[in-house]
Amino acid sequence: MHPAYWASGNFCGYYVQIDILRRNNVKVSGRGQQPLVFAHGFGCDQNMWRFIVPAFEDRYKIVLFDYVGSGKSDLAAYDPKRYGSLEGYAADVVEIVDALDLHDVVFVGHSVSSMIGILAAQQRPDRFAKLILVGPSPCYLNDGDYKGGFERADLEGLLQMMEKNYIGWASFLAPVVMKNLEEPKLAAELEESFCSTDPIIAKRFAEATFLSDYRFVVPQVQFPCLVMQCSDDTIAPEAVGEYIHRNLPESEYRLMKATGHCPHMSHPEETIAIIDQYLSG
Amino acid sequence: MLGYAEHDLEGLPFEQLLAVPSRIFYQTHVFPLLKMQHRIEEVYLTASTKFGEVVPVLVNGTRMETPEGVVNECLLVPIRRRNDFEDQILAAKRQAEEAHEAKDQLNQALHEAQRELTRQNEELKVLKGSLESQVLAQTAALRKMVQDLQGFNYSIAHDLRTPLRAILSTSAILLAEAGEALTPAHRRLLERQQHNATKLANLVQDLLDFSRLGLQEVVFARVDMSGLAHEAARSVLAEHSGTKARVIVEEGLEASGDRSMLYVVLQNLFDNAIKYSPEGGTVTFGADGDGFYVKDEGIGLAPEFAEQIFRPFERLHRDEDYAGTGIGLANVKRIVERHGGRVWVESEVGKGATFRFTLA
Numbered sequence: 001m002h003p004a005y006w007a008s009g010n011f012c013g014y015y016v017q018i019d020i021l022r023r024n025n026v027k028v029s030g031r032g033q034q035p036l037v038f039a040h041g042f043g044c045d046q047n048m049w050r051f052i053v054p055a056f057e058d059r060y061k062i063v064l065f066d067y068v069g070s071g072k073s074d075l076a077a078y079d080p081k082r083y084g085s086l087e088g089y090a091a092d093v094v095e096i097v098d099a100l101d102l103h104d105v106v107f108v109g110h111s112v113s114s115m116i117g118i119l120a121a122q123q124r125p126d127r128f129a130k131l132i133l134v135g136p137s138p139c140y141l142n143d144g145d146y147k148g149g150f151e152r153a154d155l156e157g158l159l160q161m162m163e164k165n166y167i168g169w170a171s172f173l174a175p176v177v178m179k180n181l182e183e184p185k186l187a188a189e190l191e192e193s194f195c196s197t198d199p200i201i202a203k204r205f206a207e208a209t210f211l212s213d214y215r216f217v218v219p220q221v222q223f224p225c226l227v228m229q230c231s232d233d234t235i236a237p238e239a240v241g242e243y244i245h246r247n248l249p250e251s252e253y254r255l256m257k258a259t260g261h262c263p264h265m266s267h268p269e270e271t272i273a274i275i276d277q278y279l280s281g
Numbered sequence: 282m283l284g285y286a287e288h289d290l291e292g293l294p295f296e297q298l299l300a301v302p303s304r305i306f307y308q309t310h311v312f313p314l315l316k317m318q319h320r321i322e323e324v325y326l327t328a329s330t331k332f333g334e335v336v337p338v339l340v341n342g343t344r345m346e347t348p349e350g351v352v353n354e355c356l357l358v359p360i361r362r363r364n365d366f367e368d369q370i371l372a373a374k375r376q377a378e379e380a381h382e383a384k385d386q387l388n389q390a391l392h393e394a395q396r397e398l399t400r401q402n403e404e405l406k407v408l409k410g411s412l413e414s415q416v417l418a419q420t421a422a423l424r425k426m427v428q429d430l431q432g433f434n435y436s437i438a439h440d441l442r443t444p445l446r447a448i449l450s451t452s453a454i455l456l457a458e459a460g461e462a463l464t465p466a467h468r469r470l471l472e473r474q475q476h477n478a479t480k481l482a483n484l485v486q487d488l489l490d491f492s493r494l495g496l497q498e499v500v501f502a503r504v505d506m507s508g509l510a511h512e513a514a515r516s517v518l519a520e521h522s523g524t525k526a527r528v529i530v531e532e533g534l535e536a537s538g539d540r541s542m543l544y545v546v547l548q549n550l551f552d553n554a555i556k557y558s559p560e561g562g563t564v565t566f567g568a569d570g571d572g573f574y575v576k577d578e579g580i581g582l583a584p585e586f587a588e589q590i591f592r593p594f595e596r597l598h599r600d601e602d603y604a605g606t607g608i609g610l611a612n613v614k615r616i617v618e619r620h621g622g623r624v625w626v627e628s629e630v631g632k633g634a635t636f637r638f639t640l641a
Contacts, residue, residue, distance in 0.1 A: 043309030047317060111309075150301065157302030157327070164325045164367065165306070210305075234296065234304040259294070261308035265316045 041111030045071025090119035337364035487608035572639035
């Protein structure tokens with residue numbers, strides 16, 4: 001077991017020492033030396049990596065975590081100001097890397113975590129070795145010649161839908177809850193739901209993600225990167241993957257057979273193969 | 282329900298049926314849920330019809346992993362009406378919240394305005410109080426000062442009298458007993474000294490009266506003004522033994538006031554009138570709608586001097602022409618004003634003068 005690592009910070013108005021590993025529900029496993037840090041995207045938590053992790057456990061040190069506000073992180077540590085932009089989430093990554101004293105890190109980030117990983121690595125260049133970006137996008141909004149894929153209205157529609165599914169829904173969910181109560185096991189399972197998130201936090205994470213524009217950071221990245229681009233990805237279209245590949249100083253580009261936005265869930269074998277090939281190459 | 286023919290839908294990924302915002306939500310939330318928990322329940326999404334219309338749907342789904350492959354069975358229930366109701370409820374909720382907030386804000390503004398008003402009122406009260414006490418304090422200080430001055434005047438006048446009497450009596454004795462022994466020039470000097478000492482004594486007496494009038498309390502009573510006028514006229518005529526003027530007094534006049542003070546008023550007004558009357562002139566005391574008056578047929582005065590003559594020591598004539606100390610009319614004014622009345626003169630040069638006064 002690893003010792004408790006502490007950092008100082010101002011949360012909820014109190015200046016306290018925080019157990020980073022508990023705060024971010026950090027799980028370390030694997031028998032290798034080089035750390036492989038897997039970072040989940042918006043809407044999920046570390047469980048989404050469960051189809052990928054076993055393939056690397058014998059050769060790498062696997063680090064899994066939940067961002068504050070997601071999964072089984074400490075919700076009390078949520079600070080709306082800190083997590084109002086991706087830099088706050090990048091600070092989570094930096095603090096975890098510091099707390100575990102990780103070196104030569106390979107960071108695997110899905111979706112928004114690609115940009116979070118880039119921001120974290122720029123802060124601790126001595127700790128990171130490579131970045132693997134799964135479905136990355138530096139900017140989701142269309143902007144002139146740049147086609148991020150979405151108009152502002154689409155993203156406002158998403159926020160509205162989230163409100164309905166999370167908040168406005170609550171009062172209409174009564175029948176569902178009752179149904180679940182008849183099946184206590186299922187109710188318990190739902191409670192444990194890996195996607196369960198506080199609605200207000202989720203909305204703020206969505207805003208920080210989809211309304212951001214980090215295109216300016218891309219050309220400054222000092223690490224070798226792998227861009228894993230899905231086919232028919234609504235959230236990160238191919239044009240965006242190509243854009244980021246073109247603008248990264250040092251990158252490899254793989255267009256996957258996998259469709260959708262979550263190849264590590266829908267097509268774990270292909271995902272594992274590409275990562276494996278990149279790491280051993 | 283979405284306007285697609287069956288063959289349109291074949292092979293189409295479920296995601297393609299969704300409106301753009303729902304595709305994001307599907308990828309970030311719905312698909313991971315299906316994959317991890319193999320089922321989703323009552324997820325709100327928006328679908329897009331073949332003709333581009335957006336339809337709100339509730340999605341229930343299960344994921345089945347069969348040997349042939351993975352099948353996600355999703356059931357879409359359009360909830361147009363339910364959605365409308367929800368929108369209405371959400372809108373109503375927002376409206377209620379806004380109304381509540383507006384009410385709170387209004388109440389708060391009202392509260393603040395009231396508080397401000399109360400505060401200003403209190404400030405005003407304090408200011409008024411301090412102003413009143415300031416006025417009171419200053420009035421008291423002024424009154425004290427006036428009293429001190431009057432007291433000072435009185436004691437000076439009083440103290441001047443004794444040495445003056447000594448001067449008067451010694452010059453009288455000298456003139457009576459040693460007059461023959463003096464040269465005519467020395468005798469004239471002594472006579473001049475006696476004359477001036479007499480003048481000074483009169484002045485001091487008038488000053489003393491003037492000061493006393495300021496200090497003396499006004500004792501109000503019914504006064505027979507006609508009787509008082511006869512008395513005063515007799516005394517004044519006796520002093521002006523050489524005069525041919527006569528005084529006519531209207532009978533049956535009464536007033537409320539201080540008898541001894543009103544005597545001084547009449548005495549001074551008669552003295553003034555007789556002094557300036559021509560030979561055989563008539564002085565009349567009476568009353569009309571404007572109050573009491575003393576009218577003479579004397580030399581009169583120009584209207585521009587009408588105010589000046591009531592001020593102490595302000596004289597229009599040289600002592601050689603008309604004797605006087607310049608205090609008489611000032612005394613009249615002071616007494617009348619202490620009665621709450623007013624004194625003024627109506628006159629033109631050469632056409633006599635009418636002195637009028639009222640008593641409150």
